[in-house]
Amino acid sequence: MGIEVRVEGLTKSFGSQKIWQDVSLTLPAGEVSVMLGPSGTGKTVFLKSLIGLIRPERGRVMVDGTDMVGGRERDIYRTRKLFGLMFQDGALFGSMSLYDNIAFPLREHTRKSEKEIKKIVMERIGMVGLEGSERKLPGEISGGMRKRAGLARALVLDPQIILCDEPDSGLDPVRTSYISQLLIDLNAQIDATMLIVTHNLDIASTVPDNMGMLYNRNLVAFGPREVLLTSDEPVVAQFLCGSPEGPIGMSEEKDQETLAKERERAQAANGSGGGSGSTQRQRATLAPQLTPSDGLPPRQAVNRHRDRVRGMLGTLPDAARKAVLDADPGLAGAPAAPGGDHDGSTMVLPKAVTAT
């Protein structure tokens, strides 16, 4: 089973630029979580901080007893091997075949024979559906195939935590759906803890057990998917609509005057029978979560997630609780499972953030 990642009070700046502050959340073991957020809000910096590639100035990231921020170098190096990291562009070596790219971590970090390496590499190539392409160079295949090769490489050291940075970037909607299914299938096969950073609303509404959002230097929410997907908090609602109307501006938060004008326009449009941009746009909704492809085992995380959510039902906002119970009426009145309760670290309720 995957390992829990516990983030406590994390703050990161580059010089005078604060990226985010006081971020606390727990990625539950073996569950799939998504981190949303407008461009430039520090999602990639967050991923890199979890694995110790970037050092925040305050806070802790606890993984398997090691603090990836302030721990000893050798402990961080050892713990980093529990992670598989899939970069936005696949980050493949252009002069190496896909096979050699995927074998690279095994040759670097283990003493396995070439025969053992071949077995693992071919297995992972099969998992991501790249059979027959192993001798090709990264420049000879499509962007989607490069992403899948990057994912295969992230998997060869049997990671217990998988971090995916924008697995959909540059992909068409069909390929994005394949990647979504692949991520769920992987979770069913290896039960790893997964965090996916994305802007893609389709992935956000169909893949994760949990969702969070970074905005304006803060974690504005983190919790079971229903919490964000039903939230009326303006920042969350705007992002999930993909609407230009709301607090999120092109490069920064909009000022109060602009927001007031938008509200007036929306009210006028509603009064004349029209709708505001936000209401006209399709919001990412509570679509059913993807299930593993035929022939694969069920996701073990589903029951653990269900137990956790049961333990926190009483603390969920009404709309989220209703959505949970509509999808799983069996949870109503069920006693909290032993160990299924939580100490609050797995949920940050949607909140407004003001400029800091």
Ligand SMILES: Nc1ncnc2c1ncn2[C@@H]1O[C@H](COP(=O)(O)OP(=O)(O)OP(=O)(O)O)[C@@H](O)[C@H]1O
């Ligand atoms: N090594 C670095 N040194 C200085 N600034 C950095 C460094 N890495 C990232 N930044 C800055 O941190 C901010 C957040 O960047 P990051 O790439 O994490 O955003 P993001 O949310 O992943 O954006 P996108 O969705 O567009 O990929 C940006 O302003 C970026 O310029």
